[in-house]
Amino acid sequence: MPTLQRDWWALPTLQSTNVTLTYVLMRNLTRNPLRTGLTAVAFALPMGIFVLALSLVVVLTEAAAKNEKQLRLAVRNKMALTGYLPDGVRRKIEELDPQRQRLRAVCAMRWFGGRVPDTQDTLTSLACDVDTFPVVYSDFELSPEEGARWQSERRAAVVGDGVARTHGWHVGQRVELKSTIPPYLRLEFMIVKIIANSSPPNMFYFRRDYLRDSLEADGATGAGCNLIWVKCTSAANLRALQQEIDALFANSPSETKSEDENAFISGFVQAIGDIPGLARSMALVVVFIIALVAGNSMMMSFRERTSELAVFKALGFPPRRVFGLVLAESLLLALLGSLLGIVPTATGLALIPRQMLISASFSPPRFSALAVVGALTIGIVVGLLAGVWPAYQALRLRTTDALRRVA
């Protein structure tokens, strides 16, 4: 670069300036604060929802992985979940492995349909076999004292943390449930255990012998169950037993349908609504919307500054730097908006105790680094996608045409 040699060219520095392209980039975001703000918010809100949705998917996926480890096989009436299976089915299943090498325990359950009196809160309430329940649900981690109380107290109940929190229940408390199915029994229970991280959070387990005796005392039959859980010793044994059990009861009056816990739950959940699928779809819609919003904003910004970008080129800025400037601006805006949505949501999920969010019917999402990284990645990709077309336009911009248009 040639240098000026006049005396005045050597005047002392008056004040500092020192602009950089990064500074220009940052200042460009303040050019139209309202539009930048609205675009950032348009990013932030969906990104917050995205983190929530993804956290929920992660929680559900983790729950599914946890279930898989439990090696539980659900056996039910092939015709319908509400259909009964005779009590003898449990015994016949146990006889498939008398040495208990392939199955650990079998627990039959009967649907109670209990509702908390004076509320509309219907719980997933199941009467379970007293002897095998703690073995089949070893993941509930009943302490020796809790196990002893479950065995000794006929009205013992093990409840999910969601329902306990909703109704302010605690261990040792006596509670009542009223059945929503004939003969509409109203039973009293005593809570012996609250399950942490119960999924779903509105579970209510109690003893089947207590239900049977109560039904018979009321003149109804207490025999039969809706569901039998078989705790297996390995995944291979689970698959083998699944086929053996269904084969055993094939062509009998009580044909069975056996499936692993995740398949059973997903079938059950999908009857209500495919929550993970819904969450994923929502996330996709969110990404699509913000891509449109950001793309539109960047195009508007580019159109307003066509002549300015042309001047950058005229001054000697290489086209690739002008391309980078536009693309970086889009990326910066996307990152800003994404962080605006991600940080408060993730912080909220990380800091707000799960117990405050949980309810009888809602299993809240938990902070997930995966969701945060996923959302940030999406933000970056959307920022790049939104900026690439305006940046390409800037790259191809003919300086002379752009200057002529303005003049």
Added chain:
Amino acid sequence: MSAADIELVEVHKHYRKGRIDIPALDGLSLTINAGALVAIMGPSGSGKSTLLHLVGGLDSPTSGAVRVGEAQLARMSERELTAWRSRHVGFIFQMYHLVPVLTAAQNIELPLLLFHMPASERRRRVDTALEVVGLTDRRDHRPSQLSGGQEQRVAIARAIVTDPDVLLADEPTGDLDAKTSEEILNLLSLLHADFGKTIVMVTHDPRAAAYGQRVLHLDKGVLDRDEVNPRVAQAVRV
């Protein structure tokens, strides 16, 4: 301090609009001496701006040769032209084209970002350029806080801060009132007289053209008249 001469030989420049071929320059040949202040006049569509863009390396001729100093522009690639522009040409536009979110000093500093230059050196050059255009006290003002004349002064400072060989001004007073126009033209004359810059100025305004040593009249892409302004030619030491 540096200047360059300019030579155009049989320059043709055609634009295409759909199927129509529009000639902007039609075999134009001319020479401008180093350190000259030349005004270019002509009706709209006569090829004035096209000529300026070719000399500034913003566009390439359809045929013919354009030389500025040692550089044969017609033979240079887009990348070479871009690099050449940053070092050898300063542009002054009718609409100033300052970056509105930057201060006057920051606008002036922009072209220096293309050079590996210490921050202190950049600051020194910006301060000097501000001093030359008489806007030291407006260094931290944004374009929206400046008058039209002050904005054009900032644009001139931006054009000279890299110490280019040639200054190209496209209607530099087209958006200014008479008094401010005179101030800007005096400033250009100062740059020409004191620093020997080659200045090519496109204008519609005869009063602005009167500041040129030569006035080239273009019409339909050819040189119609080449007038020497004896008063300015005598006054200026080239």
